[in-house]
Amino acid sequence: MHEQLFQTFNQLIPLGPQQREELRRVTYPLELPKGSLLLERGQICNHLHFILEGVVRAVHYDNWKEVIPWFGFEGDIVNSHLSFTYRQPSLESIILISDCKFLSITYESLQYLYSKDPIWQNLSRLFIERYYIDVQERLISFLSLTAYERYEQLLQKYPDIEDRVNLGHIASYLGIRQETLSNLRKRRRRHQCNQGKTN
Structure with missing residues (x-):
């Protein structure tokens, strides 16, 4: 169960045996059904x-x-980054699209890790950097890309997203109406069909 978490962390900073054991001690498994609230706005x-x-x-x-x-x-x-960091009510909710399994850690346990070993503070900094890069890339995409280009970008990042996420939710993420998304999907299928004919 923890190996997936270790692999994610190791992409940024390799963890030693002691650090892995510390992480095992402070994380706990959590399973919730589809539709559950992982976090409610205002909490x-x-x-x-x-x-x-x-x-x-x-x-x-x-x-x-x-x-x-x-x-x-x-x-x-996943979490509400501003709420978690600044201890203020969340402006967003987090809702399960499918049944989910998590490894979770409390704010207090994370502070404990910070006090134990500077590697956890370094990891936290790297994740915060990644978070702000993602936010900036998303902002730039809305400023510089067409809806079709944003749709293509989303499919490149998550190739199976249309099999796992409601199309209305995808449209909301892209900042378009669901009817517009349907047109973009038809356009993409035509483009793929034409490419297949020319190859």
Whole structure:
């Protein structure tokens, strides 16, 4: 169960046997069914969750309209970053799209790791850097790419997303209507068909 988590961390900083054991001691397994709230808007986020299996979505509300700023898949660490870091009520909810299995850690346990070994602070910094890079890339995509290009970019990052995520949720993530997404999907299929004919 922990090997997936160790592999993710090892991509940034290799963990030694003692650090792996410390991480085992402070993380705990969590299983929740599809539709569960991992975090409700207005709550203070007190946990980090590493996704072992399943998909989650973040939900932000703009004048009661549901907006999806991000998805979480296997291998992702998910939480409400601002709420977790600054101990303030979350502006977003996190909802399970499918049945999920997690390895989770509390805010207090993470602070304990920070006090034990500077490697955990270094790892945290690297994850924060990755988070802000993702946020910046998403902002740039909205400023510089067409809806079709954003759709293509999403499929490159998550090739099986249409098999796992409701099309309405994908449309919300892309900032378009579901009808527009249907047209983009038809356009892409035509393009692939034409490519197949020319090859």
